[in-house]
Amino acid sequence: MITITHYLVLSAILFTLGVVGVLVRRNAIIIFMCIELMLNAVNLSFVAFAHYLNSMQGQLFVFFTMTVAAAEAAVGLAIIVAVFRNKETVNIDDINIMKW
């Protein structure tokens, strides 16, 4: 029998993978994809809670999260394209002009 704990643990694993990816990788696009993975993990726990608590709010929140993620992906990728046009790289170690 699959309980809510199974889904929450899977969601935790995927979220942790996203966090580790953000910390380990240097490529801005892959960091961005890891953020998408974290959003997906949170969506999964939303839907799991909605199902096991007989509620609909979780699914509606996932709907709104997906919209925000789509907007975020569009703007974020535009920023990456703009940065690449100026610096010829997407390695975040080289994009340190705002460090000080």
Add this chain to the structure above:
Amino acid sequence: MEAYLFYIVATIAVITGVYLIFERNPVFSALFLIQTMVCIAVLYILLEAQFIAAVQIIVYAGAIMVLFLFVIMLLNLNIKEESKNALPFQRIPAVVMGIVLFAAICMIIKSKLLQGKHGEYTTAYVNSVGNTKLIGNLLFTDYLLPFEITSILLFVAAIGAIMLAKRKL
């Protein structure tokens, strides 16, 4: 049956998630992320959220990831570029802290703090009306204002993306 399906799909999702992190080629990373998202869509169907599963495939795996692939191919990234890592000592602490984070989340899950009031949308009721119809009803009644704000957000995001990516206005 349901349990077997859950374990198979969850295993595939975790494996592809690991490959997403440690794959050197960004194109393969994006394809692995698409695989993870399809697995999560299967889990949504197991959780009887059919509309969300369809939206997950169409919007995430279809639209957002194709945008990612377009940008990766547009920039024509050099795979070797990432080898010059300015913080080589960051990797092991990152993995260790990731494990600590996972343990912390598991402790919260185990602590039985995550409880809530049961709602009225039981499986039988949702199946008699239809998942999509219920979501549509709620979106255009209780959640009308967030829905409208979402449209403004998407509009602003489209304008912002064009402004940022255009060479000169």
